[in-house]
Amino acid sequence: MHSIEEIKENYKGFSDSKIENIARNESKGLRKEVLGILKEEIEKRNLDERLITWVDAETNTLTDFEKQTLIRKIENLKCPNCGLKESKLIGQEFNTIVSVILFCNDTTENRILCSNCGRNKKIKSFLINVSAGWWSRRGILLTPYTLIKDTINFFYKKKINDRIIAEFIEHNNGMFRLHGTDDETLFGLISWHNNDYEIPETDEENNNE
Structure with missing residues (x-):
């Protein structure tokens, strides 16, 4: 040191x-x-x-009490995707693979959505994976792994939710201290988070030969 x-x-x-x-x-x-x-x-x-x-x-890190209060506020916001407030917001992970011959794009998206929008996005990711994930050497291996992973994740929804919400709060600590945690601020930050927070992994297989 x-x-x-x-x-x-x-x-x-x-x-x-x-x-x-x-x-x-x-x-x-x-x-x-x-x-x-x-x-x-x-x-x-x-x-x-x-x-x-x-x-x-x-x-100026949020206290545990502030974090717990914030989690409850987040859960009870309207959904940033559909704009409705029919169910609690949930942190969810979506894995999508698109591959064509020498190109394979593997993307993990962490989103905070209501259960209905999450279900629809899960179905969309599944359809993309089974139809477009197989068409490269890496995709042939990665697609079944991803499908199995998504199935297993179904049994760990709470753990995934807790992780994504905790990451969101940690990432935006400064914004909360500067702008507060009213519903409008939270909704705006979650909307930005949902549009920009993704982890792409692009592989051009010919670069690895």
């Missing part, structure tokens, strides 16, 4: 853009003394003062 003096010297040598990137994206994982060095560099360089506000918000 580097000493504080070594870290100070390192930060002095960082570019403005690197300091800004650390403040925006990495401050949550920094030790308290390193946060002080980061904020000092922001002030010295006359960078945007809102960076310090963001660092303070990101590192």
